[in-house]
Amino acid sequence: MAPQSAWFRAPTVSVMATTTSLSATAMARILFITVITLFLSLGSFSAQKQPVIGLITKTETNPFFVKMREGAQAAANSKGAKLLTGAGKADGDNAGQVTAIENMIAAGANAILITPNDSKAIVPAIRKARNKGVLVIALDSPTNPTDAVDALFATDNYKAGVLIGQYAKAALGGRTPKVVTLDLFPGHPVGAQRHNGFMIGLGLEAPGAGSNTLGTAPAIACAADSYGDQAKGQTAMENCLQKVPDVNLVYAINEPAAAGAFNALKRADKEKNVIIVSVDGGCQGVADVGAGRIAATSQQYPLKMAAMGVEAAVEYVRTGKKPSGYTDTGVTLIAAKPMAGVKSADVKTGMELCWGKR
Amino acid sequence: MRIAVLGPFLALIAACLFFATQSDRFLTGENLSLVLQQAVVVGIIAIGQTLVILTAGIDLSCGMVMALGGIIMSKFAVDFGLTAPIAMAAGISVAALFGLTNGLLVTTVKLPPFIVTLGTMNIAFAITQLYSHSQTVTDLPLWMTALGDTFSLAGTKVAWGTLLMLALYGLTWFVLSETAAGRHVYAVGNNPEAARLVGIPTRKVLLGVYALAGVFYGFASLLSVGRTGVGDPNAGQTENLDAITAVVLGGTSLFGGRGVVIGSLIGTLVVGVFRNGLTLMGVSSIYQVLVTGILVILAVTADQLSRKGAR
Numbered sequence: 001m002a003p004q005s006a007w008f009r010a011p012t013v014s015v016m017a018t019t020t021s022l023s024a025t026a027m028a029r030i031l032f033i034t035v036i037t038l039f040l041s042l043g044s045f046s047a048q049k050q051p052v053i054g055l056i057t058k059t060e061t062n063p064f065f066v067k068m069r070e071g072a073q074a075a076a077n078s079k080g081a082k083l084l085t086g087a088g089k090a091d092g093d094n095a096g097q098v099t100a101i102e103n104m105i106a107a108g109a110n111a112i113l114i115t116p117n118d119s120k121a122i123v124p125a126i127r128k129a130r131n132k133g134v135l136v137i138a139l140d141s142p143t144n145p146t147d148a149v150d151a152l153f154a155t156d157n158y159k160a161g162v163l164i165g166q167y168a169k170a171a172l173g174g175r176t177p178k179v180v181t182l183d184l185f186p187g188h189p190v191g192a193q194r195h196n197g198f199m200i201g202l203g204l205e206a207p208g209a210g211s212n213t214l215g216t217a218p219a220i221a222c223a224a225d226s227y228g229d230q231a232k233g234q235t236a237m238e239n240c241l242q243k244v245p246d247v248n249l250v251y252a253i254n255e256p257a258a259a260g261a262f263n264a265l266k267r268a269d270k271e272k273n274v275i276i277v278s279v280d281g282g283c284q285g286v287a288d289v290g291a292g293r294i295a296a297t298s299q300q301y302p303l304k305m306a307a308m309g310v311e312a313a314v315e316y317v318r319t320g321k322k323p324s325g326y327t328d329t330g331v332t333l334i335a336a337k338p339m340a341g342v343k344s345a346d347v348k349t350g351m352e353l354c355w356g357k358r
Numbered sequence: 359m360r361i362a363v364l365g366p367f368l369a370l371i372a373a374c375l376f377f378a379t380q381s382d383r384f385l386t387g388e389n390l391s392l393v394l395q396q397a398v399v400v401g402i403i404a405i406g407q408t409l410v411i412l413t414a415g416i417d418l419s420c421g422m423v424m425a426l427g428g429i430i431m432s433k434f435a436v437d438f439g440l441t442a443p444i445a446m447a448a449g450i451s452v453a454a455l456f457g458l459t460n461g462l463l464v465t466t467v468k469l470p471p472f473i474v475t476l477g478t479m480n481i482a483f484a485i486t487q488l489y490s491h492s493q494t495v496t497d498l499p500l501w502m503t504a505l506g507d508t509f510s511l512a513g514t515k516v517a518w519g520t521l522l523m524l525a526l527y528g529l530t531w532f533v534l535s536e537t538a539a540g541r542h543v544y545a546v547g548n549n550p551e552a553a554r555l556v557g558i559p560t561r562k563v564l565l566g567v568y569a570l571a572g573v574f575y576g577f578a579s580l581l582s583v584g585r586t587g588v589g590d591p592n593a594g595q596t597e598n599l600d601a602i603t604a605v606v607l608g609g610t611s612l613f614g615g616r617g618v619v620i621g622s623l624i625g626t627l628v629v630g631v632f633r634n635g636l637t638l639m640g641v642s643s644i645y646q647v648l649v650t651g652i653l654v655i656l657a658v659t660a661d662q663l664s665r666k667g668a669r
Binding site: 060062066231238256 | 592
């Protein structure tokens with residue numbers, strides 16, 4: 001209630017200092033706040049029966065997060081919890097997520113699941129929520145520091161990168177790699193982890209999983225930012241093709257970027273000689289693997305992340321037991337052509353599992 | 359007015375010369391054709407934006423209207439099995455309808471263009487997301503993506519979309535500079551009251567400009583779909599500011615009444631050349647953003663100074 005009493009105090013001071021006509025407003029305000037407080041306390045009373053869980057995704061519109069919301073909603077329905085949802089306005093929008101956290105605290109949420117847009121900037125708002133006894137779990141991306149939240153349920157993105165790197169190395173079969181990387185955008189931990197993991201899998205030297213810096217090597221002939229977007233990925237690939245016409249391997253941060261890369265290669269009549277690897281395992285992406293546009297992708301499970309998050313939150317409300325630390329929600333390499341020495345699942349399995357359909 | 363385009367043109371030439379010294383691949387026909395292909399979507403949106411800015415207005419909705427047009431045409435083609443030309447016409451019509459709505463709100467309700475298009479921008483975005491369920495539309499019929507295809511011209515691959523863009527620029531330039539309707543657009547932008555007094559139907563001119571801008575955004579949807587081969591509900595999110603940037607870089611005055619549409623093409627290309635050239639050099643594309651920011655301020659300063667000089 002602290003922010004409300006502060007909001008209440010400020011006008012009262014001004015009332016005393018100025019006119020009496022304002023005190024009517026002040027009275028109305030007191031009434032209003034009483035009603036709100038009553039309403040909220042009723043809310044928290046009923047919350048003892050029904051856990052209230054907030055889910056804050058990076059954006060409203062990315063299919064990955066649409067899937068995540070579906071998973072959370074299904075889990076909440078089956079556990080008898082109430083789910084509130086919110087999101088940033090665009091990738092990278094921290095302020096929108098802070099607002100969502102504040103609104104969810106006000107709405108009496110017992111637990112908040114969040115996929116942070118900005119791993120550092122979100123931390124003060126999360127701290128505020130936890131100080132009020134709200135359980136906070138990060139999904140998909142870690143906070144910085146990682147212990148700013150109670151627990152993290154996420155894909156091991158470094159491992160996701162290593163898997164496609166190993167696959168690419170086997171698929172190249174002794175050819176010297178000439179690589180184009182279509183990365184996310186500068187400074188994002190997930191972008192760096194996938195990129196660097198990919199380099200390790202390929203047998204190159206790269207920074208470790210804790211680094212936010214993209215590794216470089218002579219084999220990586222062109223690195224460009226795709227923002228995980230198909231049109232921007234295509235533009236980036238076209239430009240890189242001008243620099244590296246004899247590219248034989250493309251790493252893409254996600255499948256939309258990979259689709260953009262394929263489009264660019266196809267327009268240059270080079271799609272047959274280039275291996276594209278990617279991360280995500282969305283249903284469209286797996287279909288692209290089946291169609292031979294993408295050679296292999298590391299599949300992750302947003303629906304599972306969300307469902308596990310909701311289950312942990314319900315348990316916290318009912319028993320007081322908090323989850324802690326990092327839980328790997330798993331990653332599977334999906335490839336149409338299996339390579340000797342690299343474990344992978346086929347397209348059919350990938351379609352059954354795409355983004356955690358179970 | 360011709361001089362206004364000279365500055366941006368020299369900046370473009372200087373950038374090209376610089377990148378030519380940095381990478382031997384830059385000045386190849388193939389690479390330059392690529393820069394043009396990458397410019398088509400923002401380039402065509404910038405035509406509509408130029409018309410609106412010439413009337414001292416601004417259109418924030420252009421990118422989102424473009425995305426909506428793209429989703430409409432691709433979903434109509436895939437879900438209802440419409441033939442490509444009908445689906446394309448449907449998408450362009452919806453974009454034109456949004457333009458017309460902008461125009462009606464500006465002329466009849468007399469709302470400021472900034473606010474009107476801020477509203478329609480959000481409305482177009484929401485409809486796009488709701489109608490597409492935020493899902494990308496794939497497996498389009500071949501004809502839908504024909505404008506992204508290329509043909510060979512003296513050994514260089516040229517995209518049909520590039521030709522369409524250049525044709526639209528040529529046509530708009532001709533109408534603006536050689537016809538009465540075109541001169542009316544400048545007159546309304548310069549001084550709407552004076553234009554009304556000499557008998558120019560200012561409302562009709564404004565309405566026509568906004569509706570026509572919508573048609574251009576519809577053509578941009580066509581090219582966006584053609585280029586990427588999909589209907590992308592998340593397209594167009596930065597295109598409004600990209601297009602305004604291109605128009606301003608091209609020397610068109612934000613205060614209306616002054617500018618040449620070809621300038622907006624040059625403005626679009628300047629941004630594209632930096633993005634392409636920096637990638638060839640292996641430099642992070644964030645420097646393209648930095649350079650764009652500096653050039654925008656230079657362009658507006660030049661406009662302001664020349665305005666003072668003219669008085």
